[in-house]
Amino acid sequence: MTPTEKVHFWQQQINDWEVTDLSGNAFCKQQSLIYHQFVYWRQKLTSGKDYPKQAPAATGFTRVISSAPRIGVDAGDADGLTVSLPGGVSITGLHAGNIELLGAVLRQL
Structure with missing residues (x-):
């Protein structure tokens, strides 16, 4: 498939999905599409449209931020x-x- 054909294919998939009440994941299962490819192309082809972002999955990890020591404070x-x-x-x-x-x-x- 040429790059132009890919764009047309995925644009059609996105258009078809938009008229359904299905989640992206359910649509991909129904159409035998790979979900992460669907998400990639949806983001690529619909930048600027307001689609709800999916909440990140809980991983059990948290962010650790190291801050520089304050000026004038002894390390101890x-x-x-x-x-x-x-x-x-x-x-x-x-x-x-x-x-x-x-x-x-x-x-x-």
């Missing part, structure tokens, strides 16, 4: 690691001397 006086949990809960002041406490807290959640 730094706040240490801060862990932010869903719901706005933060655990701050973690360092090598109390890191085991984090494990104990998280096991209780």
Whole structure:
């Protein structure tokens, strides 16, 4: 299939999907399409249209952000690691001397 043919094929699939009440995944199953290809082409061909973004799947991991030490603060006086949990809960002041406490807290959640 030429690149132009691919564009036409996927544009037709997107157009067909838009008139259904099916989710993208259900449409792909019904049409024997590969879902990640459908998503790729939908994003590529419909940029600027407002389609609801699917929520990212929960992975069990969280983002850890390292911040630079504050100017004028001695490394020994730094706040240490801060862990932010869903719901706005933060655990701050973690360092090598109390890191085991984090494990104990998280096991209780």
